[in-house]
Amino acid sequence: MIKHVILIAMLLAIYAVFTVSLQDLEQIYQTSADYFREFGVDQTGSNNLVTAILLDYRLFDSLFEAGILLIAVSGIIWISKHDIEEKNARFMLDKFKTPDLFVTFSRLVYPLMLAFGFYIIINGHVSPGGGFQGGAIVATAILILYYIDADKETNIGMIVTVEKFLYLTILIIASLSIFTRGTFFTNVFPYETSSTSTQVIYLVTLNILIGFKVALGLWAIFTAFLKEGR
Amino acid sequence: MHFIPVYLIFVPVLAALFIYVFKSRHMNWLALAAQAVLTVLLVLYYREFSGQYENTLIVFGGWNDRIGISLVNDEISMSFMFLTVFSWWMVLIYTFEQGKTNHNFLFFLMFLEGVFLALLQTNDLFNMFVFIELLSILVAVLIAFKKTGDAFRAGLYYLVISKAAMMMFLLSIILVYNSFGTINILLVREAMQSTDSLTVVRLSYVLFMVAVMVKSAFVPLYSWLPRAHGVAESGISALLSGLVVKGGLYLFIRLNQMYEYANLNYADFFYWIGALTAVVGVMFALSQKDMKQILAYHTISQIGIVMMGLSKLHDPDMFIGGFLHIFNHALFKSLLFLGAGVIISAYRTKKVTDIRGVMRTMPFVSVFMIIGMLSITGAPFFNGFISKSIIKYGIVDSGIRYWILFVVNIGTATSFIKMSQIFFGPKTMTIRIRKPLKNFALMSLAFACVMLGNFYIPISEGFFGFRVQYIDIGTWANFFDYFLALTIGYVFYRFVIAPDPVPVRYIREHKMTFQQANYLFVVMIVVLLTVFVWW
Numbered sequence A: 001m002i003k004h005v006i007l008i009a010m011l012l013a014i015y016a017v018f019t020v021s022l023q024d025l026e027q028i029y030q031t032s033a034d035y036f037r038e039f040g041v042d043q044t045g046s047n048n049l050v051t052a053i054l055l056d057y058r059l060f061d062s063l064f065e066a067g068i069l070l071i072a073v074s075g076i077i078w079i080s081k082h083d084i085e086e087k088n089a090r091f092m093l094d095k096f097k098t099p100d101l102f103v104t105f106s107r108l109v110y111p112l113m114l115a116f117g118f119y120i121i122i123n124g125h126v127s128p129g130g131g132f133q134g135g136a137i138v139a140t141a142i143l144i145l146y147y148i149d150a151d152k153e154t155n156i157g158m159i160v161t162v163e164k165f166l167y168l169t170i171l172i173i174a175s176l177s178i179f180t181r182g183t184f185f186t187n188v189f190p191y192e193t194s195s196t197s198t199q200v201i202y203l204v205t206l207n208i209l210i211g212f213k214v215a216l217g218l219w220a221i222f223t224a225f226l227k228e229g230r
Numbered sequence B: 001m002h003f004i005p006v007y008l009i010f011v012p013v014l015a016a017l018f019i020y021v022f023k024s025r026h027m028n029w030l031a032l033a034a035q036a037v038l039t040v041l042l043v044l045y046y047r048e049f050s051g052q053y054e055n056t057l058i059v060f061g062g063w064n065d066r067i068g069i070s071l072v073n074d075e076i077s078m079s080f081m082f083l084t085v086f087s088w089w090m091v092l093i094y095t096f097e098q099g100k101t102n103h104n105f106l107f108f109l110m111f112l113e114g115v116f117l118a119l120l121q122t123n124d125l126f127n128m129f130v131f132i133e134l135l136s137i138l139v140a141v142l143i144a145f146k147k148t149g150d151a152f153r154a155g156l157y158y159l160v161i162s163k164a165a166m167m168m169f170l171l172s173i174i175l176v177y178n179s180f181g182t183i184n185i186l187l188v189r190e191a192m193q194s195t196d197s198l199t200v201v202r203l204s205y206v207l208f209m210v211a212v213m214v215k216s217a218f219v220p221l222y223s224w225l226p227r228a229h230g231v232a233e234s235g236i237s238a239l240l241s242g243l244v245v246k247g248g249l250y251l252f253i254r255l256n257q258m259y260e261y262a263n264l265n266y267a268d269f270f271y272w273i274g275a276l277t278a279v280v281g282v283m284f285a286l287s288q289k290d291m292k293q294i295l296a297y298h299t300i301s302q303i304g305i306v307m308m309g310l311s312k313l314h315d316p317d318m319f320i321g322g323f324l325h326i327f328n329h330a331l332f333k334s335l336l337f338l339g340a341g342v343i344i345s346a347y348r349t350k351k352v353t354d355i356r357g358v359m360r361t362m363p364f365v366s367v368f369m370i371i372g373m374l375s376i377t378g379a380p381f382f383n384g385f386i387s388k389s390i391i392k393y394g395i396v397d398s399g400i401r402y403w404i405l406f407v408v409n410i411g412t413a414t415s416f417i418k419m420s421q422i423f424f425g426p427k428t429m430t431i432r433i434r435k436p437l438k439n440f441a442l443m444s445l446a447f448a449c450v451m452l453g454n455f456y457i458p459i460s461e462g463f464f465g466f467r468v469q470y471i472d473i474g475t476w477a478n479f480f481d482y483f484l485a486l487t488i489g490y491v492f493y494r495f496v497i498a499p500d501p502v503p504v505r506y507i508r509e510h511k512m513t514f515q516q517a518n519y520l521f522v523v524m525i526v527v528l529l530t531v532f533v534w535w
Helices: A002-027 A033-044 A051-057 A057-080 A100-122 A129-149 A156-175 A194-229 B004-021 B025-049 B077-093 B102-121 B125-146 B151-180 B183-194 B199-215 B224-232 B235-243 B246-258 B267-287 B290-309 B316-347 B362-377 B383-395 B399-423 B436-454 B456-464 B478-499 B502-509 B514-532
Strands: none
Touching: A002 B151, A002 B199, A002 B362, A002 B514, A033 A051, A033 A194, A051 A057, A051 A194, A057 A156, A057 A194, A057 B102, A057 B125, A100 A129, A100 A194, A100 B383, A129 A194, A129 B025, A156 A194, A156 B004, A156 B478, B004 B025, B004 B102, B004 B362, B025 B077, B025 B102, B077 B102, B077 B235, B077 B316, B077 B436, B077 B456, B077 B502, B102 B125, B102 B246, B125 B199, B125 B224, B125 B235, B125 B246, B151 B224, B151 B514, B183 B199, B183 B246, B199 B246, B199 B514, B224 B235, B224 B290, B235 B246, B235 B290, B235 B316, B246 B290, B246 B316, B267 B290, B267 B399, B267 B502, B290 B316, B290 B383, B290 B399, B316 B362, B316 B383, B362 B383, B362 B399, B362 B436, B383 B399, B383 B436, B383 B478, B399 B478, B436 B456
């Protein structure tokens, strides 16, 4: 009991320091937002400034954020892999336990979700969204597929291999700018000479690749979990 | 030439991906090929830029460096990179004969190398955060690689604890960005001059330091390390103890450089944290009987000694001592872990009290192990002696600090006297598998230990740019000190540790629960806040 009281007191103290210190920000608050507002669209060709940062100004980070998912997928697959034969494994999603209404609605929603996911991926440079978010939506749509067809068989090894190839392609495309601009990890088309619509090609390509990579990665993760929870 | 840092990051990453995609035994050679390419690139880079590190800045995309991501190198990151490549050579050679699952293992291992090299070079706080996250996941997977219950628990324990720490790190990055409008480390460092140590800057420092303390396993946030390093495979343990834990210390150096102008008086506080870590680590190591647990707890205590040196960032001599000890510890701890791995796989037990007659059964491995033990206990003519002496010279006038180091030395000596009982006894029949590559890795590490112990003057001047001429190995006082420590250690072992009294058993069976670890985490934040914000 006394331990809990002390814990709460300590957390309150930390909170107090936080609130006090945030008042300091009135004195020294600085941000780079003005830079992005002023030059973002011209330099990257993306109306969505988040995508501008993600796929151009800080592309190096995004590559390794995609890498985190890659490693998480391979790690989960490796750890959850069992040595027993599981070719005929049935998933825990039993057809009899899933309500018919849910299955019917899933059938209805599935194509819509898929289309919505692709929309988010492709329009990442115009409106909020992009490869990471759209990929997650596509993966959710695929997850619904398991409710519709509980006996669905998935070859995880294949998915993971394709995911690795996609990651390789992303790395290659991201570093292509060494040939056109003499520096790594930015748009292939230099903003000084090419128009915004040319630059968009690059953004859409990267968004699509990242979207597929994320979707495949999440698909592999939940397939591994489904097999685990069988 | 200018982009070699980028190639250094992506050569191992690409090798890892190819190894994973083409799951063939022959792909194992690809890892060695990538390693060779890496070595050549690193040497080229060193020859090009040594002495003129101000030219190493790379800003990706050619953007303004306030918003872009940049890489930069200096003497510290350069020497760390050499250590990284060397450690990976050793571990790759050691684990080369591992068998069928090797390609999966190599995928994680090579990716880890790329990520670690990137972490060393980055000049951007958020970039650093991304790499530490990747590092945590990779290390957790490698700890749990054997897929036994213990390994799995240790891996998850490490992952969750380091996630909690990294959330603090992320919060701190947000505070820094809002204060200075950039997360470029060099620019933040310059901007600190005009802040006059506001609370928000101090708070961000506290949160950074909590994360660093977890990552580099300081008392009281060390509880993940003995579990993780005790259960992982020996090759992985060697890598984690020798190098990856030092990632936390590297962050400590980098971040304290960043806060150099913020008028934070941290030296004494971290000195005592280091001393406490050293003492507690030795205390636990003395009570253990599991060979790998002993080595894991010694990692904690040696990190404490390193910290005693590093905490004096503005006192060049002490700092050099701590910095050199990082390298020396990496060499002899890898050697000890790899040697222990060979012995454990031959005897099929980890208990120090059950293994006998290693000297007769495996003479080569024993010689290398003894070199490692002499190094870690700080014998003259071995590398541990050099760095420990530099730290000792820095504190020799300040009474209690000197005695703490002496006590830690005695503890280390005692614990390795205990471990050396495995060498005595008659020859035993063990599973004999000829593994020349393992012996080769051990031999290289032992050779490096002896070289650094004897030719420390040219090596430290060439690689690190320090002058350590004032260390004199051959004086009688050094031998006297060492044998005094050994004698006290032997007496202490014979009459206190060997009979296994109740307190020793109590310490051995003490395991910190996850709840306690989290509680201590919060306590530590409050302690740091008290020291750095309210004072």
